[in-house]
Amino acid sequence: MAESNVSLKEAASVEAAGTIDIDRCRDDFPVLRREVHGKPLAFLDNAASSQMPEQVIRAYTEYHSRNHANVHRGVHLLSQEATEAMEGARETLRELINARSSKEIIFTSGATDAINLVMQSWGRTNVGEGDEILISTMEHHSNIVPWRMLCDEKGAVLKVIPVSDDGILDMEAFASMITDRTRLVGIVHVSNTLGTINPVAGITRIAHDHGVPVLVDGAQAVSHMKVDVQQIGCDFFVTSGHKMYGPTGIGILYGKQEMLEKMPPWRGGGDMILSVSFDEVLYNDLPYKFEAGTPNISGAIGMGKAAEYIKAVGYDAIHNKEQELLRYATGQLQSIEGLRIIGTAPEKSSVVSFVIDGIHPHDIGTILDLEGVAVRTGHHCTQPLMERLGLVATTRASMAMYNRREEIDQLVAALRKTIEMFR
Numbered sequence: 001m002a003e004s005n006v007s008l009k010e011a012a013s014v015e016a017a018g019t020i021d022i023d024r025c026r027d028d029f030p031v032l033r034r035e036v037h038g039k040p041l042a043f044l045d046n047a048a049s050s051q052m053p054e055q056v057i058r059a060y061t062e063y064h065s066r067n068h069a070n071v072h073r074g075v076h077l078l079s080q081e082a083t084e085a086m087e088g089a090r091e092t093l094r095e096l097i098n099a100r101s102s103k104e105i106i107f108t109s110g111a112t113d114a115i116n117l118v119m120q121s122w123g124r125t126n127v128g129e130g131d132e133i134l135i136s137t138m139e140h141h142s143n144i145v146p147w148r149m150l151c152d153e154k155g156a157v158l159k160v161i162p163v164s165d166d167g168i169l170d171m172e173a174f175a176s177m178i179t180d181r182t183r184l185v186g187i188v189h190v191s192n193t194l195g196t197i198n199p200v201a202g203i204t205r206i207a208h209d210h211g212v213p214v215l216v217d218g219a220q221a222v223s224h225m226k227v228d229v230q231q232i233g234c235d236f237f238v239t240s241g242h243k244m245y246g247p248t249g250i251g252i253l254y255g256k257q258e259m260l261e262k263m264p265p266w267r268g269g270g271d272m273i274l275s276v277s278f279d280e281v282l283y284n285d286l287p288y289k290f291e292a293g294t295p296n297i298s299g300a301i302g303m304g305k306a307a308e309y310i311k312a313v314g315y316d317a318i319h320n321k322e323q324e325l326l327r328y329a330t331g332q333l334q335s336i337e338g339l340r341i342i343g344t345a346p347e348k349s350s351v352v353s354f355v356i357d358g359i360h361p362h363d364i365g366t367i368l369d370l371e372g373v374a375v376r377t378g379h380h381c382t383q384p385l386m387e388r389l390g391l392v393a394t395t396r397a398s399m400a401m402y403n404r405r406e407e408i409d410q411l412v413a414a415l416r417k418t419i420e421m422f423r
């Protein structure tokens with residue numbers, strides 16, 4: 001059991017500032033040891049869900065084996081321990097994204113749930129007939145569908161900022177599309193399909209000049225880059241645990257306290273109240289006002305531990321590693337005849353989407369799987385973006401801190417084999 005006693009700091013695999021000891025890092029992720037169809041696993045589907053390190057899994061099981069009890073109500077020790085662990089995770093996550101107060105960190109079931117919370121609470125009270133919601137062409141369905149639903153309900157208008165063929169947001173168009181009817185700008189921080197990193201601080205500044213609040217969909221940001229919500233200045237920021245080395249079914253909504261305080265609760269039930277009678281309900285303070293019912297306690301603890309893991313490795317090291325992988329993958333893939341990379345913005349996270357002449361992405365994905373390579377194929381929950389680019393689907397390789405060049409080589413070899421088969 002020596003291994004399970006490794007402290008987070010040791011296991012964080014930091015060699016020197018800015019580099020990752022890749023063997024030790026990979027050792028932290030048990031799943032990376034397994035084989036798929038008799039081949040070593042090359043896990044390149046991190047934008048869909050990244051893997052969990054031992055530290056997160058252990059925190060999760062330890063909670064279930066030692067501390068499990070419902071939070072916020074019990075006077076007994078287990079309940080106090082569970083509450084402490086969950087509130088500790090909230091504080092860790094507050095620190096990770098540099099929110100001013102842990103009152104601004106609401107636990108949700110994920111990024112999707114967090115956007116729906118904003119839509120149901122803020123949206124339904126602040127958006128009326130003829131008002132406008134401004135989003136971009138490269139949004140994930142999670143940041144389209146709730147606003148489409150709201151617009152349909154209220155008779156509001158969903159406006160869409162265009163993107164270039166390279167997958168770059170048209171900032172001039174954006175600035176010109178804000179009107180005195182714009183109620184919210186919703187923008188993805190990092191595109192899950194293209195890897196494009198959007199200038200969210202600049203976007204927020206422009207929106208705020210017009211008095212328009214901004215929601216940033218950060219599901220693809222937090223695992224790759226330092227996010228500072230105060231520096232961005234956005235009003236809302238959402239992310240998911242499973243996109244940042246944590247568990248599924250947990251995420252956070254960050255909201256500026258002054259915004260959250262003005263918003264009505266969305267879901268009603270236990271924990272979000274101070275007192276209840278049949279005639280009147282007094283709501284709890286932030287952040288609990290938005291957390292009705294028993295929360296995903298172990299998920300929150302796991303997500304907090306994932307944030308600690310990221311911090312221990314360090315964003316400099318993660319950035320250097322992933323950008324090196326991105327350059328390598330881009331170069332290797334470009335050398336394949338008939339392959340075209342989709343999304344070539346200068347500022348990208350470690351995502352490479354591509355198409356190959358004459359071969360459907362689903363066929364590519366199926367053959368790659370047999371070679372042990374896990375990638376995602378399809379529209380990546382960005383159908384309007386696909387339509388804009390004239391595509392139905394792409395194959396997407398998305399890299400995390402633990403990936404190696406050898407896995408890119410495995411991908412490239414498998415792609416060459418695929419092309420041979422279709423010749």
Ligand SMILES: *Cc1c(COP(=O)(O)O)cnc(C)c1O
Nearest residue numbers: 110111112140142192219220240
């Ligand atoms: C994955 C993802 C979401 C949705 O996250 P869930 O965890 O499924 O709620 C939203 N936006 C982007 C950019 C994503 O990549």
